[in-house]
Amino acid sequence: MTQFPADHGEWDASTNDVKVGGVSIGQYLIRRLQDYGLRDLFGIPGDYVLNLYGMLEQSPIRVIGCTREDCAGFAADAYARINGLGAVCVTYCVGGLSVCNSIAGAFAEKSPVVMITGSPGLAERVNNPLLHHKVRDFRTQLEVFEKLCVASTEISDPVNAFREIDRVLDAAIRFKRPVYIDIPRDLVDLVPHVTHTYQRTQWKTDPQVVAEAADEAAEWLEKSKQPVIIAGVELHRFGLQDRLLELAEGSQIPIASTLLGKSVVSEKLPLYIGLYEGAMGDDEITQYVESSDCIVLLGAFRTDINLGIYTANIDPAKCIYATSESLRIRHHHYRGVLLDDFLVELIKRKPKRSAPRLPNTPRVPAGPFVVEPDAPITISRLIARLNEQLDAETVVIADIGDSLFAATELVIHQRTDFLSTAYYTSMGFSVPAALGACVAKPNDRVVVICGDGAFQMTGMELSTIVRHGFNPIIIVLDNHGYGTERTLHPGNWEYNEIHPWDYARIPDVLRGGKGYTVNTEGELDETLRAVWDDRAEVSLLHVKLPTDDQSETLRRLAMRLSERI
């Protein structure tokens, strides 16, 4: 990719030094984003950010214009999960405050999204005038995002501008969480009269601490009878999947995953046993994990949904719990140990083990899916049929509710090819996330599983997908309402009903894509065959489910959740 600013002699590429008066603040930001591998960015222009948009349009970074800012945020989040860094660029307040929820989700689930915003020029702010888009004062937007980001800056001093950009971007990479950069519009083209050398901060682990921890862990693993690894989403975020495999395969330790971490390794791996979800999950797996005498939790968040709404029964005295934030063995803590360093040291010690006894869980369906052509389609049968269709080039994105719970039964072939907001659980993530995934992996086939309520929130972002000629398969599960809530709060509540759309007509509005209506297993089978071959355009499947249809997982989860309402 061409470096930016391309024709600028004032940036020394070999040393990464900026000479005096070399580069403008906007140019520096764009160049640094590129250094981190960002090739695309999502957003909507607005007058306080127009000059930055102009600069982006002339840079090698492609700007994907979305229909709504929150969709741009979700797309950037999905892109970040796949690409390692994502970015969204919007205007002041009316734009920025519209992505709060998307950025909050990225924070909660550790997705490194750079939120870039323009704002009124410093010169315009004198005497605190009532400029349009202002809420309370000029700091309101910054103050809001300080609550939702791991680092934030409003560029206000040209002398510090490059350092601030470095600091904030490094935080996004280090913590895998969103950051906020606000450039007043009169500073975008400003060239600070400074020299600048980029220095990435290095975080180091104390070798004695990690050695002691690895010794202890290795020794325990060697003598344990039935160890198991629970692999969490951080292994993906920090790119540690190969380390995981080295450890698991080297020592023959079975791997389970969490719901949020689903597909952190290929679910076809011989050592992969399935999802651990407490009482929500498969009994065999639950029992296998909970009867283990050494459970190695790696990069797994201990969230309510990951832990089957606290039905998980894991004794800390049997755990090695290592994340990017902490390392605990049984009840004692090792401070300041990087997850990667711990894994490296543990692998070096080659804990010896023989081939394990694996649980008897059929991870792959017993036989081929037999279509009952006239049977009304149900969510479980849909998932079973879809399972046959997945291959190594498929990315599955599940929205929340039963889209997510049912999708847990899919077998994902490649690493991180299953995306979902399984902890923050924000409805409407999936269609904009499909946009992000298509932009990041244009050669893969993206399949979205989305409830009707979620689709009504953000489904029209299909517009951007059609505009760019992507070809995802969007499956809308229509039970005309908020199905999960029907289970959570039993009773005939009107608030769970939604207006019935004729989803299959949406391609007519968007002038692109093809719509299908699916009532039976036969229609599903036929449609899936047709759309899998049609790589030319978006396919939108309107799947009509019985109102009270549920997956097994939802039934179990709802039982647990409803006990707490």
Place this chain on the structure above:
Amino acid sequence: MTQFPADHGEWDASTNDVKVGGVSIGQYLIRRLQDYGLRDLFGIPGDYVLNLYGMLEQSPIRVIGCTREDCAGFAADAYARINGLGAVCVTYCVGGLSVCNSIAGAFAEKSPVVMITGSPGLAERVNNPLLHHKVRDFRTQLEVFEKLCVASTEISDPVNAFREIDRVLDAAIRFKRPVYIDIPRDLVDLVPHVTHTYQRTQWKTDPQVVAEAADEAAEWLEKSKQPVIIAGVELHRFGLQDRLLELAEGSQIPIASTLLGKSVVSEKLPLYIGLYEGAMGDDEITQYVESSDCIVLLGAFRTDINLGIYTANIDPAKCIYATSESLRIRHHHYRGVLLDDFLVELIKRKPKRSAPRLPNTPRVPAGPFVVEPDAPITISRLIARLNEQLDAETVVIADIGDSLFAATELVIHQRTDFLSTAYYTSMGFSVPAALGACVAKPNDRVVVICGDGAFQMTGMELSTIVRHGFNPIIIVLDNHGYGTERTLHPGNWEYNEIHPWDYARIPDVLRGGKGYTVNTEGELDETLRAVWDDRAEVSLLHVKLPTDDQSETLRRLAMRLSERI
């Protein structure tokens, strides 16, 4: 309307006292909302707010379920502008953080919206677990809304719950700004073991201060040669339109309005001269106002757009500037004077004046609109044609951009029958606002003027409008892109282009309403006649404009704005 809780003997309606153990926290909130005249509420349910939703569904307050939370927020804002108070009820974080932008707009433009949210129960929060929807900690959402609301509370102590609800609701009424109420889900049904008497705080003006101010203002008005009133939106928010008329008609003072205050009085009034917008507006009016020797600004925000992007040339030495927050005559200030009290005292003094010379501005088009059947339709001609159709039962809602600027030329018949976000200028306000207006005024005809970019953001909220059988007329102005920005940042920028929808097909998706495509004046004329008579359903007009079409006002505004980019 039935009072709630209906069958509860523990609330003394005559004294407004709650006896010990009488009413739950949820019931108290609902009852107090009713006391302020709230009949409808907008939102989306979610598991942390399901028990409050259940209670609402059994109360006399009607819950209007929306497709997205931000739309619910815009609808509540429009409802508040018409009804005096609006409310939105959503779940924790994924719901709440999705209405940030709508609430921010209500703050900026002084619309009293109560933002109600559920949250994890206090008992669930022990040890700070990773409950789903949580961002950073359990206070994140509260801390965000403290920046966007005039008062906020998270109910945490049953003993204070009723007092907190009173305090926060009173602030919404007093300041006409949004407030935030968070009820952890395990407190909704809790009955505090307290007695409670509601006491509304009274704000008083010092009679000596207001007397001196009114004396000074009246004396000045009497001796001035050409006084003029600039009537702002606060006159509407605080219900002071009758006072305005009493003053203006009693003393024969002409009235201009601001863009945000448009329709604060009927634009058919003899003393009404039009909008004052500095260099953006009509020259005659600008000159009339700026040559006045006594300008009475009443409840007008001095925003950039209200003041024609600071092209307004108003000398403070010629101004009486009275708002809900301050009172200034020339360069001196009177503290603590309520706007209403000032007006009452000023009117009492009956400043005597004879009939004024009015500017020669033709407020009503010279003659009937003559259709040129084959002429391509333009925005100016559309507005001129629409002007003929307006009557006293029409509510006009303009989205931002040229929808707003062009709509300034409409003549509004009734007070406050023109709604727009003319200061905060958040794209996508209009269609959800139409929902709010239809709910608040079901017998009026609502007309929306909306750009294509704005429509793509929130236009699918038509779903809820169709669901409830409302019949607004939605005019989508299609110049396939962000037209205002094309003018602001000249150049052939791709970022201003958007994907072309076939808007007239949307009724097919929503299974309701009728779509029309309009290319010429003849088609517009015919369609407007047809839809005005069709009161049975939503009408959606897809008006295809030339890409470079602009209203005169936009041309003037863009010139001013582009000087600042």
